[in-house]
Amino acid sequence: MNNRLYGNLIFELSKEGRKGYSLPKNNFGRYEVPASMRRSEDARLPECDELTVVRHYTNLSNNNFGVDTGFYPLGSCTMKYNPKINEEMAAQPQFQNLHPEQPAKTTQGALALVALLEKSLCELTGLAHFTFKPYAGAHGELTGLMTIDNYHRSRGDLARKKVIVPDSAHGTNPASAAVCGLEIIEVKSLADGTVDFDDLQRICSVSGDSIAAMMMTNPNTLGLFETRIPEIAKLIHGCGGLMYYDGANLNPMLGACRPGDMGFDVMHINLHKTFSTPHGGGGPGAGPVGVREGLQEFFPCVSPYHGNFGVMMRAYAYILSLGRENIKEVGPLAVLNANYIKESLKDVYELPIDGLCCHEFVFDGLKDKSTGVTTMDVAKRLLDYGYHAPTIYFPLLFHESLMVEPTENESKETLDGFIAVMRQIAEEAKTDPDKVKSAPHNTPIGRVDDVLAAKHPIVTFRQMKNERMKE
Amino acid sequence: MYKYYPQTDADLQAMLAKVGVKNLDGLYAQIPESIRFRGDYKLPSEMSELEVRDTFKKLGEQNEQLTCFAGFGVYDHYTPSVIPSLLQRSEFLTSYTPYQAEISQGTLHYIFEYQSMMAELTGMDIANASMYDGTTAAAEAMMMSVAAGKKQNKVLVSAGMNPRTREVLDTYALHQGIELVTIPLKDGVTSKQDLEAQLAAGDVAGVMVQQPNVYGIVEDFTGFADACHDKKALFIIDNVAADLAVLKTPGEWQADIAVGDGQSLGIPMLFGGPYVGYMCCTEKLIRKMPGRIVGMTKDNRDQRAFVLTLQAREQHIRRQKATSNICSNQSLMALFVTVYMSLMGKQGVKEAAELSYAGAHYLCDALLKTGKFHLTYDKPFFNEFHVKYDDDVDALYQRFIEAGFLGGVKFDGGLLFAVTEKRSKEEIDNLVKLAAL
Numbered sequence: 001m002n003n004r005l006y007g008n009l010i011f012e013l014s015k016e017g018r019k020g021y022s023l024p025k026n027n028f029g030r031y032e033v034p035a036s037m038r039r040s041e042d043a044r045l046p047e048c049d050e051l052t053v054v055r056h057y058t059n060l061s062n063n064n065f066g067v068d069t070g071f072y073p074l075g076s077c078t079m080k081y082n083p084k085i086n087e088e089m090a091a092q093p094q095f096q097n098l099h100p101e102q103p104a105k106t107t108q109g110a111l112a113l114v115a116l117l118e119k120s121l122c123e124l125t126g127l128a129h130f131t132f133k134p135y136a137g138a139h140g141e142l143t144g145l146m147t148i149d150n151y152h153r154s155r156g157d158l159a160r161k162k163v164i165v166p167d168s169a170h171g172t173n174p175a176s177a178a179v180c181g182l183e184i185i186e187v188k189s190l191a192d193g194t195v196d197f198d199d200l201q202r203i204c205s206v207s208g209d210s211i212a213a214m215m216m217t218n219p220n221t222l223g224l225f226e227t228r229i230p231e232i233a234k235l236i237h238g239c240g241g242l243m244y245y246d247g248a249n250l251n252p253m254l255g256a257c258r259p260g261d262m263g264f265d266v267m268h269i270n271l272h273k274t275f276s277t278p279h280g281g282g283g284p285g286a287g288p289v290g291v292r293e294g295l296q297e298f299f300p301c302v303s304p305y306h307g308n309f310g311v312m313m314r315a316y317a318y319i320l321s322l323g324r325e326n327i328k329e330v331g332p333l334a335v336l337n338a339n340y341i342k343e344s345l346k347d348v349y350e351l352p353i354d355g356l357c358c359h360e361f362v363f364d365g366l367k368d369k370s371t372g373v374t375t376m377d378v379a380k381r382l383l384d385y386g387y388h389a390p391t392i393y394f395p396l397l398f399h400e401s402l403m404v405e406p407t408e409n410e411s412k413e414t415l416d417g418f419i420a421v422m423r424q425i426a427e428e429a430k431t432d433p434d435k436v437k438s439a440p441h442n443t444p445i446g447r448v449d450d451v452l453a454a455k456h457p458i459v460t461f462r463q464m465k466n467e468r469m470k471e
Numbered sequence: 472m473y474k475y476y477p478q479t480d481a482d483l484q485a486m487l488a489k490v491g492v493k494n495l496d497g498l499y500a501q502i503p504e505s506i507r508f509r510g511d512y513k514l515p516s517e518m519s520e521l522e523v524r525d526t527f528k529k530l531g532e533q534n535e536q537l538t539c540f541a542g543f544g545v546y547d548h549y550t551p552s553v554i555p556s557l558l559q560r561s562e563f564l565t566s567y568t569p570y571q572a573e574i575s576q577g578t579l580h581y582i583f584e585y586q587s588m589m590a591e592l593t594g595m596d597i598a599n600a601s602m603y604d605g606t607t608a609a610a611e612a613m614m615m616s617v618a619a620g621k622k623q624n625k626v627l628v629s630a631g632m633n634p635r636t637r638e639v640l641d642t643y644a645l646h647q648g649i650e651l652v653t654i655p656l657k658d659g660v661t662s663k664q665d666l667e668a669q670l671a672a673g674d675v676a677g678v679m680v681q682q683p684n685v686y687g688i689v690e691d692f693t694g695f696a697d698a699c700h701d702k703k704a705l706f707i708i709d710n711v712a713a714d715l716a717v718l719k720t721p722g723e724w725q726a727d728i729a730v731g732d733g734q735s736l737g738i739p740m741l742f743g744g745p746y747v748g749y750m751c752c753t754e755k756l757i758r759k760m761p762g763r764i765v766g767m768t769k770d771n772r773d774q775r776a777f778v779l780t781l782q783a784r785e786q787h788i789r790r791q792k793a794t795s796n797i798c799s800n801q802s803l804m805a806l807f808v809t810v811y812m813s814l815m816g817k818q819g820v821k822e823a824a825e826l827s828y829a830g831a832h833y834l835c836d837a838l839l840k841t842g843k844f845h846l847t848y849d850k851p852f853f854n855e856f857h858v859k860y861d862d863d864v865d866a867l868y869q870r871f872i873e874a875g876f877l878g879g880v881k882f883d884g885g886l887l888f889a890v891t892e893k894r895s896k897e898e899i900d901n902l903v904k905l906a907a908l
Contacts (some may be wrong), residue, residue, distance in 0.1 A: 017886025021819035031829035043591040047816045049519045057557045063576030066565035094531030099541045100743035101880045109533030110742045135603035138798040175796035181646045197616035279567040280803030281578040284745035300642045304635035323517030326473040339490040411477035443573040446771040453768035453780040461587035
């Protein structure tokens with residue numbers, strides 16, 4: 001990526017009379033859209049020639065950082081390599097032109113792919129069925145909770161409206177529950193970061209009859225494996241609830257554990273994390289939901305067709321490429337990479353919970369707090385050195401959370417480079433704290449004024465122009 | 472080691488030593504043995520690239536390539552060649568949500584452009600950074616109207632909504648405890664009389680209509696917004712994005728929220744997705760809008776910069792108090808339609824829509840001329856229309872398939888045909904010949 005900003009908007013490159021398209025001639029005769037149907041004024045879209053458009057977006061891409069650019073240790077997002085063969089497979093015209101309302105006998109290849117992917121995911125998770133309707137992880141959570149809600153409703157068990165969520169959970173968990181019309185009960189974490197089993201027992205004894213489900217990631221958001229998971233599952237099942245597995249942290253479990261075997265009944269998978277499909281700057285993802293036998297009849301209709309089919313094609317290409325031999329190495333190598341970074345930095349960064357982590361771990365800022373250098377500053381300084389920042393200020397359990405997830409695809413050299421830079425930043429925090437606090441310096445833009453953006457929102461070009469006219 | 476794994480044996484030994492475990496298995500020492508997965512997954516063996524290609528090729532060959540006259544919410548529009556090539560720029564493709572604005576101006580920048588273009592197209596004040604698809608955008612609009620209202624819990628939905636969308640609305644409404652009431656059609660268009668009666672009954676948070684409706688008919692919403700606003704209900708229009716290049720906009724109909732699918736802006740049909748949902752609204756409602764929003768600001772070097780803004784609305788801050796759980800947007804597909812609108816521009820989007828209109832009316836006239844079809848409702852339509860066939864419609868549909876045509880969508884006892892700028896006169900003539908047999 002560049003370190004100088006390319007700052008134009010496409011609207012600012014527009015000139016009346018230019019065009020960047022070619023369409024066939026209208027030889028249908030005189031069919032004119034009647035004035036009564038028409039908008040009174042054209043949409044003010046830009047007018048640009050083709051090369052201007054190509055250059056503009058190419059230059060914009062140079063303001064961006066992706067996995068292909070460099071190390072992207074964004075905790076809980078699993079920014080692994082997105083293989084190119086996946087893209088090639090998803091671009092095949094034999095799939096691109098399929099209308100979703102086409103009769104099944106003309107789409108046998110696409111349907112076979114759906115079935116094959118389902119079979120693979122069942123095998124990898126220990127569950128029995130998947131629905132591919134959910135478009136993203138959060139959409140999958142909602143779908144899974146709706147499945148659970150439908151199950152309880154079908155039994156006339158209408159009081160089950162509470163979902164137990166650990167206090168370390170992703171923000172989407174409680175939000176998904178709320179959208180599903182369910183209430184949240186937070187269960188506390190112990191000092192070692194895992195679920196407080198005593199607190200969970202207390203909750204179950206008080207509210208057992210109203211528990212719809214317990215929602216967990218395992219490993220949890222601290223990257224720690226919940227070793228008491230069999231007991232937790234037994235406890236929840238004992239009071240009539242179901243176990244929901246948030247697949248956000250599934251990656252380290254490939255080759256190690258299956259959610260179905262841990263006692264989970266329902267789960268979603270983020271195909272854009274564990275199954276290597278690109279994050280695309282924030283989507284499209286895919287959040288297929290799996291269930292144990294008997295629950296598939298409670299899948300809700302959360303989208304019209306087979307979800308983000310193009311994303312599923314990429315995931316299937318990934319599974320085929322790796323095969324059974326290599327897919328079981330995903331988890332161990334991701335876990336090794338994370339632990340290696342953790343062990344190499346824990347003398348300078350505060351590690352609140354020591355011991356083996358899974359695919360990610362959380363530092364609570366710098367060990368030496370006297371410099372006034374915060375996690376935000378460390379994150380911004382990392383950008384100067386050509387690294388994407390880890391996830392910061394999540395989980396909420398610590399004030400200065402810095403969550404690192406390297407994935408299995410990174411070499412020892414890359415990790416060593418990152419470790420060296422993290423140590424250097426810790427050193428700079430002592431010798432030149434202002435430099436760290438004012439970082440980044442080598443990026444296309446410096447720190448942005450978030451307050452200005454929120455206080456007086458300008459979210460379209462037209463608003464921007466009107467604003468200028470006022471000035 | 473496999474090609475995606477860079478760790479050599481020497482690397483592994485050095486790293487394991489640093490971590491203080493003997494082997495990779497030791498990394499999972501804390502996990503109870505009873506739940507460990509041992510052995511092999513029942514999956515195919517590792518495939519070379521050539522074998523992966525071959526597998527997909529064989530799957531692809533099992534799909535029939537049909538000339539598409541189907542719509543029903545998904546349209547076979549033209550994709551300019553520039554788009555796939557720009558979308559493969561891996562700085563866009565392999566990045567994530569632009570949390571670090573300093574190294575994500577590319578994404579933030581195009582989302583700002585996307586928001587600007589969608590607001591122009593719909594004639595609304597503002598847009599969010601995109602939603603999953605049109606159906607879930609409609610569901611979010613439904614929930615937004617209830618959240619924005621005082622205590623109203625009812626949403627009125629026109630029978631002109633596509634049943635695919637309606638099914639998704641029903642799902643969300645069931646779990647949210649929202650009451651959905653259908654406003655029937657009269658002569659193929661939303662009954663204003665029934666709308667007013669339902670509004671008068673009270674407790675209405677929102678009213679949702681589709682344009683063009685599921686029969687392809689372009690409805691006249693004169694007076695709808697006033698009727699809604701009199702009763703403090705929000706007026707929501709679900710539009711096919713591409714048609715708005717020409718059609719009267721939700722803004723002109725005084726809608727409060729405009730939603731729909733952006734697939735018609737050149738996105739391949741790809742068996743149902745990925746597409747992109749859009750949501751636009753009035754400035755007044757900005758803090759009630761779900762999803763991400765990109766705003767303009769300045770950096771500490773006094774440069775214009777873009778950033779995710781108004782995040783206090785979002786799930787990761789509000790947690791269980793959030794009114795939507797949407798986390799990501801559909802960023803890359805938002806880039807898709809942004810590049811589309813940049814290339815097509817002010818004139819191109821109109822020209823494509825007018826071509827689609829002309830092609831559809833040419834086909835309709837030709838079908839009616841065979842004497843075997845009649846329009847289900849004789850109302851103005853855009854590029855999609857619903858006809859009844861005097862003979863066996865299933866047999867006709869099958870005849871189309873065998874000749875390589877997807878002859879519309881079977882719906883409500885007839886056929887719903889859609890035509891886009893991709894359909895040539897020759898293709899239409901050939902379809903009509905089959906229909907006249």
